Amino acid sequence: MAEIRRIRIKPPSEKAAEVNRLVTPGDTITSDSDYMRGHGTYFEDTKLLASVAGVVETVNKLIHVNPLKTRYNGEVVMSSSVESWSADVVICESTRRELRRRSAKDELNMRKYLQEGDLVSAEVQSVYGDGSLSLHTRNLKYGKLGQGMLVKVSPMVVKRSKTHMQTSLRCQHHPRQQRIHLDQSHREPAGRHPQRWFHPEFGECDAFDTCILYTYESSMRYTITELLVPEKMENVVEWTLQRLEQEGAV
């Protein structure tokens, strides 16, 4: 009868203090019971094991694993389409919620302000038990967005920051919601911001407001038609990255 060998696959180093250590599910992170368990980890006996493939990060006594891909849950929300008076919230998996319904008259008047397909900037007022949301636009900075171009960006590329809205002369965007809205009263500027800028191929420039402004300014050196060439696009990204590095923002 053939023997079945029990083989233990050698885990990577058992020290937890290493920075930028890559783990795959099932790898032992540490046997030290001093540490607290964070996302992407689980306890088995006295050992802390990884449950996702990612990089181990320690913050004081908390260990968590950062996977490459995470799903995004935002707070300030951009709705992508408005149908009657319910909004489609893209981030939170398309739950349909009511905008405002105080009286029948309000409902009828709603159409004057918002049509299907309008872009609205709103804040989440509350989250119900079943996951649906209540939105409000009771602040001057929220409301219907006028002309511009919608640029879809992968949420991974968006840099986390506290405030995610910036209104500039030409550019109004809300990076956190993976959409960038531009003022199209100047068609040229709008054309200068195809979503390709934020494709990982062209460099690791995370999308935040300063970055977008700089990209726009760097792109002013070329005409619109020139910008369609990949080399020119790469140049623009490089200039932007340099400028950001100088300021220590990257």
Next chain:
Amino acid sequence: MDESSIREITSERTLLSQPDGSSNYSQGDSTVMVGIYGPADIKQSKEQMDRATVEVIFKPKIGLAGVREKAMETMISNTCQAIVITTMHPRSSITIVVQVIQDAGSLLSCCINAVCMALMDAGISMKCLVAAVSCAITDEGAVIVDPTLKVTEDASAVLHFAFDSTEKHLVLSSTHGSCTTDQYMSCLKSCQDACDKLFEFYRTSAERRFSKT
């Protein structure tokens, strides 16, 4: 002839934009593409209060899915439920869509390996990784690991095994045809040895992915 190693493995991750995780995996000429959606909403009739429900949809290369495909779905689903920490996502669904692109032998193993890579890609919590290896016992009694379609057709028995990455414990065992207990044990041992290559591959693939960012 006693082949004890798996054919050449190639894979690609995150190739599909809609699913949360995806992979394209091939072992020799057998190629499989997987898309994973989850954790996501689920119909109330299907939900489980304390864990996620793993649903597998197996699509053959030609024709509609039948009973054989249903059997594959169940095997893949059971393997995943042993690996994925489903208690982390109660009342949700994890949907795994497996599309056969080419079947050149060891299809079940291919599918399970592809699913494992896609699960890693999706960032779904898993207890460990899983590697599946098939083997065939020829009429002469030789054990061939990772058989091609021709070998499978002539074999007296075809066995599929899946092992976990921590202790190399058996997660899945499936047999077609008949074999003696000794033959079964020797197949098990050969497959266990062969899955080292797969675990190495998973690790290299993850390293490559993370070194890019």
